[in-house]
Amino acid sequence: MTAPGSEAAVTPRHEAAVTGSAPHREYLDRLAAGSVPFQTCDGCLTAVFPPRVICPACGATELRWSESSGLGTVYSTSVIAPRDADPYPVVLVDLDEGFRMMSTVVETPAADVPIGMRVRAHVEQDGPSGPRVVCTAAEAAEGEDAS
Amino acid sequence: MSPRDLRGAAAIVGVAESDLGEVGQDRYAIELAAQAAGTALAEAGLTTRDVDGLFCAIAGRGMAPLDVGEYLGVRPRYTDGTMVGGSSFVSHLHHAALAIAAGACDVALIVYGSTARSDSGRGRLAMGPPELPSYEAAYRPRPPITGYALATARHMHQYGTTRAQLAEVAVAARQWARLNPKAFARDPLTVEDVLAARMVSSPLSTLDCCLVTDGGGAVVVTSAARAADLPRPPVYLLGAGEAHWHRAISQMPDLTVTAATESSARAYAMAGLGPEDVDMVQLYDAFTINTILFLEDLGFCKKGEGGDFVSGGRIAPGGELPVNTNGGGLSYCHPGMYGIFPLIEATRQIRGEAGERQRPGVSVAVAHGNGGQLSSQVTAILGGRDTL
Ligand SMILES: [Zn+2]
Numbered sequence: 001m002t003a004p005g006s007e008a009a010v011t012p013r014h015e016a017a018v019t020g021s022a023p024h025r026e027y028l029d030r031l032a033a034g035s036v037p038f039q040t041c042d043g044c045l046t047a048v049f050p051p052r053v054i055c056p057a058c059g060a061t062e063l064r065w066s067e068s069s070g071l072g073t074v075y076s077t078s079v080i081a082p083r084d085a086d087p088y089p090v091v092l093v094d095l096d097e098g099f100r101m102m103s104t105v106v107e108t109p110a111a112d113v114p115i116g117m118r119v120r121a122h123v124e125q126d127g128p129s130g131p132r133v134v135c136t137a138a139e140a141a142e143g144e145d146a147s
Numbered sequence: 148m149s150p151r152d153l154r155g156a157a158a159i160v161g162v163a164e165s166d167l168g169e170v171g172q173d174r175y176a177i178e179l180a181a182q183a184a185g186t187a188l189a190e191a192g193l194t195t196r197d198v199d200g201l202f203c204a205i206a207g208r209g210m211a212p213l214d215v216g217e218y219l220g221v222r223p224r225y226t227d228g229t230m231v232g233g234s235s236f237v238s239h240l241h242h243a244a245l246a247i248a249a250g251a252c253d254v255a256l257i258v259y260g261s262t263a264r265s266d267s268g269r270g271r272l273a274m275g276p277p278e279l280p281s282y283e284a285a286y287r288p289r290p291p292i293t294g295y296a297l298a299t300a301r302h303m304h305q306y307g308t309t310r311a312q313l314a315e316v317a318v319a320a321r322q323w324a325r326l327n328p329k330a331f332a333r334d335p336l337t338v339e340d341v342l343a344a345r346m347v348s349s350p351l352s353t354l355d356c357c358l359v360t361d362g363g364g365a366v367v368v369t370s371a372a373r374a375a376d377l378p379r380p381p382v383y384l385l386g387a388g389e390a391h392w393h394r395a396i397s398q399m400p401d402l403t404v405t406a407a408t409e410s411s412a413r414a415y416a417m418a419g420l421g422p423e424d425v426d427m428v429q430l431y432d433a434f435t436i437n438t439i440l441f442l443e444d445l446g447f448c449k450k451g452e453g454g455d456f457v458s459g460g461r462i463a464p465g466g467e468l469p470v471n472t473n474g475g476g477l478s479y480c481h482p483g484m485y486g487i488f489p490l491i492e493a494t495r496q497i498r499g500e501a502g503e504r505q506r507p508g509v510s511v512a513v514a515h516g517n518g519g520q521l522s523s524q525v526t527a528i529l530g531g532r533d534t535l
Pocket of ligand 1 (some may be wrong): 016041042043044045055057059060081142
């Protein structure tokens with residue numbers, strides 16, 4: 001039992017849960033700060049995305065936030081051509097750290113985004129609904145295995 | 148009880164569609180469900196008063212079984228509102244068989260209705276409470292088409308599948324639909340037409356996508372013992388299997404391999420049958436790629452060979468393996484959740500009641516449901532009396 005007046009007693013549990021580790025809030029804050037965030041499981045080292053409170057590989061509840069290098073490979077792509085706007089690609093990108101996300105590729109014509117293309121993900125702060133991760137074609141040198 | 152004990156324990160004794168196509172703005176999903184229920188029960192020689200197990204799902208309605216129960220005047224002692232998208236109804240059949248075998252109910256009514264087509268002329272359904280935040284929406288995919296398009300692009304990349312092979316799926320479905328007076332789209336269709344259609348989310352064109360129609364359906368299930376006393380030849384559930392691995396397409400591990408690999412393996416194991424024993428296949432063809440993926444994942448051809456397999460009319464009328472003989476979601480009917488219609492068509496084919504599109508001597512048929520974006524997969528294997 002915590003003594004009255006101690007630190008734990010003045011911070012209600014529910015408040016700690018919401019302000020301390022709400023995964024989506026943490027994600028948005030990190031995105032706004034310019035990082036491409038994901039989590040890593042302390043138990044099995046699996047890269048976890050989207051953010052959550054339990055590891056989908058092993059069930060551990062200790063997940064550590066990490067920042068992606070942004071380097072990745074287009075896993076699949078579809079071009080959407082609205083009647084009243086420019087076509088744009090919707091892609092699935094495999095980040096080199098071992099997680100996959102939906103994104104788009106900017107600064108390259110939609111039709112010129114093949115599967116297997118090396119890309120660099122970064123944060124577009126003024127996306128249509130706030131900050132989002134977008135990709136650009138990676139320079140040949142950075143696309144190669146640097147290790 | 149092991150899964151094998153469920154083989155042949157329950158049977159479909161009545162099936163029906165409601166009015167299909169475009170039913171008009173003053174009609175409602177539950178009316179179509181109820182219309183189908185009444186017809187299916189009459190075919191089974193039963194009434195709503197016999198129903199003590201209710202199984203249903205309606206898109207956007209969180210308490211659909213309560214709505215339907217009230218509307219029909221059914222007071223079930225067992226209810227299942229499992230909602231796994233379009234695969235829900237094949238899942239309901241599995242659950243109904245389990246419930247009947249356990250004595251939890253005796254006459255199960257699986258029922259569905261939707262006015263997806265007519266709804267486009269009235270206000271959108273109110274949005275429910277948020278689920279999880281979407282990590283996809285910021286990229287403006289067109290759900291669900293883009294999810295299937297991404298799977299298609301990957302399949303083409305990995306296996307050399309072509310758009311012409313995808314088009315063969317749409318053409319075969321249309322050829323079957325031309326034999327089905329209830330089918331919505333019955334005009335002639337060629338591979339060239341599909342290839343020339345407007346691209347929606349590449350590589351899928353408008354003609355790679357299913358219809359949007361209104362429609363309802365119902366399936367009545369009871370024990371094999373009780374089925375023997377009812378008017379129509381029972382169609383037995385020989386095997387069933389379920390699996391799901393993801394919800395969002397970005398979380399699907401390999402876009403060319405669906406959880407139907409597992410759902411079908413479970414169904415085959417329960418039935419003690421394999422794909423070589425199957426006379427015809429009713430698959431959830433929301434998009435042309437579905438048919439190719441599911442033929443592979445259900446074992447009718449090897450992974451990557453689906454495009455070749457569907458070519459040259461092999462799944463069309465007159466082909467070696469009849470697939471989606473009602474015309475499928477691509478040409479017959481697709482009211483948002485198609486999964487009850489494969490059960491209805493498989494039942495009719497096993498009974499020999501499919502009219503001009505009937506294939507002779509169908510004793511084993513597969514009905515496969517898909518939900519979400521290649522997410523939920525449920526396989527059922529149905530058979531006539533000679534399969535017990
Ligand atoms: Zn883990």
